Amino acid sequence: MSRRSAGLLVYRRSRDGGLCVLLVHMGGPFWQRRDEGAWSIPKGEYGDGEDPLAVARREFREELGQPPPAGDVVELGEFRQAGGKRIVVFAVEGDVDASDVRSNEFQMEWPRGSGQLRSFPEVDRAEWMRPELAKRKVVRGQVAAIDRLLAVTASGEDGPQAARR
Numbered sequence: 001m002s003r004r005s006a007g008l009l010v011y012r013r014s015r016d017g018g019l020c021v022l023l024v025h026m027g028g029p030f031w032q033r034r035d036e037g038a039w040s041i042p043k044g045e046y047g048d049g050e051d052p053l054a055v056a057r058r059e060f061r062e063e064l065g066q067p068p069p070a071g072d073v074v075e076l077g078e079f080r081q082a083g084g085k086r087i088v089v090f091a092v093e094g095d096v097d098a099s100d101v102r103s104n105e106f107q108m109e110w111p112r113g114s115g116q117l118r119s120f121p122e123v124d125r126a127e128w129m130r131p132e133l134a135k136r137k138v139v140r141g142q143v144a145a146i147d148r149l150l151a152v153t154a155s156g157e158d159g160p161q162a163a164r165r
Contacts, residue, residue, distance in 0.1 A: 005087040006052035007043030007142075008060045008068050009076065009149055012095050012128070019153060020128040021146060022096055023138055024063055027103060027121040029110055039137040041145060042123070043087055052088045063123045065102025069094020076148040081141030089145040091152070098126040 010022040023039040025031065031038045044059030046052055053073060060068040069092050076089045103123040110118045131150055135143045 003045055003085045004047075004052075005043045005045050005081075005085060006056040006059070007041040007087055007089050007145075008056040008073075009041045009089050009091045009145060010060075010069055010094050010096055011091060011149060011153070012093060014130075018130065019150070020130055021134050021149065022098060022126060022128055023134055024101070024103075024123040024126045027124040028106070028108070029120065031124075036137055037139055039127075039134070040139055041087070041089060041142050043089075053090055056088070056090050062104045063101075064096065064126060065104075066096060066100060068092065069096060074152060076145050076152065079141060079144050081139065085141075087142065087145070089142070089148075091149050096126070098128055101126045 011019050012022075014020055022042075024042050025035075025039050042056075042060045042063045044055060044062070046055040053075075057068050071092050071094055074091045076091050078086050078088045080086055101121075101123055103121040105119040105121050107117045107119050109116065110120075129137065131146050135146050138146065
């Protein structure tokens with residue numbers, strides 16, 4: 001069975017009426033010096049019997065250290081990432097302080113082969129981005145979620161995969 005994740009794509013409208021989306025930069029030594037392709041929608045894995053929206057909200061809180069915005073949530077759909085992982089993405093309009101990230105941490109041996117375990121934040125920063133920039137910075141498998149958000153917000157639609165919750 002392929003791994004499944006759920007994520008929450010938070011967006012806000014700018015003064016000129018355009019959209020900005022909130023992305024997080026992945027933490028740890030592998031991503032430290034990377035920028036393009038090193039950003040993500042806040043997300044996390046879930047198992048059988050777990051509610052994907054509840055997981056998306058929980059992971060948002062764990063990765064940013066603050067609650068997700070309240071409001072109507074739109075399910076944007078399920079998207080396939082590299083390696084076969086599938087991510088269900090939900091969107092909510094709101095505002096979050098991107099400068100106040102307090103992520104949970106993970107441990108790994110670093111440097112490799114050293115036998116030393118070190119802790120790293122799952123997310124080392126967050127940033128509001130225009131969709132054009134976000135699509136260049138986000139991991140390739142999540143670009144379609146940003147495109148779907150743009151389509152939903154432009155038309156106001158509630159399509160078959162865009163159920164309000």
